[in-house]
Amino acid sequence: MTENLATPLVALRGVTKRFGDVVANRAVDLEIGQGEVLALVGENGAGKSTIVNMLSGVFPPDEGAIEIDGVPTVFATPADSVEAGIGVVHQHYMLVPTLSALDNIALQAREIGLGKIDRSALGARAGKVAETLGFQFDKRQRIDSLDVAHQQRIEIIKALMHEVRLLILDEPTAVLGAEDKARLFETVRGLKGQGVSVVLITHKLEDIFAVADRAVILRNGAVAASLPVRGLSADTIVSHMVGADAEARAEVQIPSEGATADDSVGHTHPPGKVVCRVRDVTLHRPNGSVAVAGLSLELHAGEIVAAAGVDGNGQSELVRCLAGMQRPADGEVDCLGLNSRMSDWTPARLRRAGVSHIPEDRRRSGIVGDMSLAKNYLLSHLDDPGFTRFGLLRNRYLAQVVDERISRFKVRAPGSGERMKNLSGGNQQKVVLARELDGDPRLILAAHPSRGLDLNTIAFVHQVLDEAREAGRSILLLSSDIDEILKIADRILVFAGGRTFGPARCAEVDRRTIGAWIAGHEDVPA
Ligand SMILES: Nc1ncnc2c1ncn2[C@@H]1O[C@H](COP(=O)(O)OP(=O)(O)OP(=O)(O)O)[C@@H](O)[C@H]1O
Numbered sequence: 001m002t003e004n005l006a007t008p009l010v011a012l013r014g015v016t017k018r019f020g021d022v023v024a025n026r027a028v029d030l031e032i033g034q035g036e037v038l039a040l041v042g043e044n045g046a047g048k049s050t051i052v053n054m055l056s057g058v059f060p061p062d063e064g065a066i067e068i069d070g071v072p073t074v075f076a077t078p079a080d081s082v083e084a085g086i087g088v089v090h091q092h093y094m095l096v097p098t099l100s101a102l103d104n105i106a107l108q109a110r111e112i113g114l115g116k117i118d119r120s121a122l123g124a125r126a127g128k129v130a131e132t133l134g135f136q137f138d139k140r141q142r143i144d145s146l147d148v149a150h151q152q153r154i155e156i157i158k159a160l161m162h163e164v165r166l167l168i169l170d171e172p173t174a175v176l177g178a179e180d181k182a183r184l185f186e187t188v189r190g191l192k193g194q195g196v197s198v199v200l201i202t203h204k205l206e207d208i209f210a211v212a213d214r215a216v217i218l219r220n221g222a223v224a225a226s227l228p229v230r231g232l233s234a235d236t237i238v239s240h241m242v243g244a245d246a247e248a249r250a251e252v253q254i255p256s257e258g259a260t261a262d263d264s265v266g267h268t269h270p271p272g273k274v275v276c277r278v279r280d281v282t283l284h285r286p287n288g289s290v291a292v293a294g295l296s297l298e299l300h301a302g303e304i305v306a307a308a309g310v311d312g313n314g315q316s317e318l319v320r321c322l323a324g325m326q327r328p329a330d331g332e333v334d335c336l337g338l339n340s341r342m343s344d345w346t347p348a349r350l351r352r353a354g355v356s357h358i359p360e361d362r363r364r365s366g367i368v369g370d371m372s373l374a375k376n377y378l379l380s381h382l383d384d385p386g387f388t389r390f391g392l393l394r395n396r397y398l399a400q401v402v403d404e405r406i407s408r409f410k411v412r413a414p415g416s417g418e419r420m421k422n423l424s425g426g427n428q429q430k431v432v433l434a435r436e437l438d439g440d441p442r443l444i445l446a447a448h449p450s451r452g453l454d455l456n457t458i459a460f461v462h463q464v465l466d467e468a469r470e471a472g473r474s475i476l477l478l479s480s481d482i483d484e485i486l487k488i489a490d491r492i493l494v495f496a497g498g499r500t501f502g503p504a505r506c507a508e509v510d511r512r513t514i515g516a517w518i519a520g521h522e523d524v525p526a
Pocket residue numbers: 019020022023024042043044045046047048049050051412413421422423424425426427452
């Protein structure tokens with residue numbers, strides 16, 4: 001779309017937002033035209049979520065104004081933003097897992113008459129919204145029985161229950177496999193066709209080219225560029241993202257059209273001895289259903305094994321099991337000298353034996369928002385020598401170590417004393433990674449380690465995992481990104497439909513076979 005001469009639907013005029021000394025947004029000018037799909041991109045901490053928070057009425061700008069149809073508008077509460085026609089699908093879904101789809105939609109509904117929600121009217125309207133989007137919608141289905149892609153569809157329906165003129169999607173593709181991603185883009189195009197504007201926050205360059213009309217690139221809180229996507233190159237986007245600093249640009253890996261097994265980082269040594277043996281294991285989901293049955297796998301020192309597939313097919317349960325958070329319903333696991341049938345199969349025991357865990361649900365099980373970065377680091381390193389003396393915490397030494405990690409992982413934070421909740425999502429993830437890759441773990445459970453990270457940091461994380469493998473660590477990598485898997489893993493095991501396919505050596509399996517496995521087929525369909 002060309003720059004609109006018409007009044008933009010939404011505009012930010014000279015918007016600045018500060019948090020203490022941090023300038024999260026600096027004199028941001030941004031226009032969103034009607035029916036325009038705008039990609040909002042930038043490195044971790046560039047200020048994307050802060051813009052979303054202001055547009056959704058979470059907090060107002062310190063300076064500048066938000067205009068709707070050219071009229072300066074103040075959102076005193078999120079309800080004002082909804083009233084103005086802005087809907088948001090957050091990166092971390094706001095769904096209650098034990099409730100049905102309709103109950104979740106009802107939680108924010110306005111169909112309240114005589115103090116009661118008119119469920120049938122609500123259900124009918126949700127059904128209609130789903131129909132216009134081409135979604136299957138079973139209003140009775142519990143959220144925890146749906147995979148992430150279907151949960152996302154419920155979030156989109158929920159957002160569109162109101163009259164929405166601008167839909168903001170915060171990193172919607174981070175959790176999706178290729179097929180669901182393509183379907184989401186179809187939905188975005190459909191909304192655009194209806195005149196709805198869409199802001200798509202993403203770290204993936206391919207998302208921009210797939211669906212956006214314009215890319216606005218943020219750097220250090222300010223707009224570095226606003227460019228039509230037609231004719232735009234990945235290189236141009238990246239150089240605006242990282243700035244004129246040539247050294248920084250050289251570090252960034254611009255993804256090619258699609259990595260192949262040949263691009264694999266690979267490793268030179270044969271894998272070492274078995275550190276973990278999984279035998280004929282059945283794992284249940286939290287709601288009691290079977291996630292995966294008949295799972296057998298050996299993890300060796302000095303290799304990266306990828307557990308791939310659409311989220312919700314048992315990969316998470318495997319990681320939970322190896323982290324000591326869950327026991328198999330059937331079968332047996334031997335891990336670093338501990339056995340799943342023994343009473344000492346606990347997270348603390350496994351951690352002490354050498355298991356480190358980068359959890360997929362960072363907010364629920366990876367961090368404590370109210371604690372400092374230093375204390376968050378300590379959560380996994382309390383037993384390390386050096387941090388305590390005579391039973392007392394050596395705060396200064398801890399701060400020194402954590403400040404060094406902050407600088408090495410390029411965490412955008414004032415220092416180790418900052419509270420975790422004040423960091424952007426990607427920067428929180430970097431702190432978790434620094435913590436879990438540190439020390440001397442023998443088995444690293446890395447659940448979606450690069451989710452939500454910018455290109456620079458992803459390259460860095462891949463390098464760190466590669467070094468960990470070379471140093472003889474065993475790594476189980478949960479990933480739904482085939483490019484990532486082919487780039488860094490040695491073997492792949494695909495989870496689909498309650499069973500597993502493989503494990504196969506990445507160098508010996510092609511992309512189409514992996515695709516067939518993910519879809520639950522043994523062979524590539526003719
Ligand atoms: N509530 C807050 N208190 C203090 N600082 C904050 C707060 N919210 C955001 N910040 C800071 O503002 C800056 C911009 O953060 P923001 O979350 O907007 O970045 P982002 O571009 O969305 O990053 P990411 O890709 O990592 O999600 C960061 O330095 C962050 O630490």
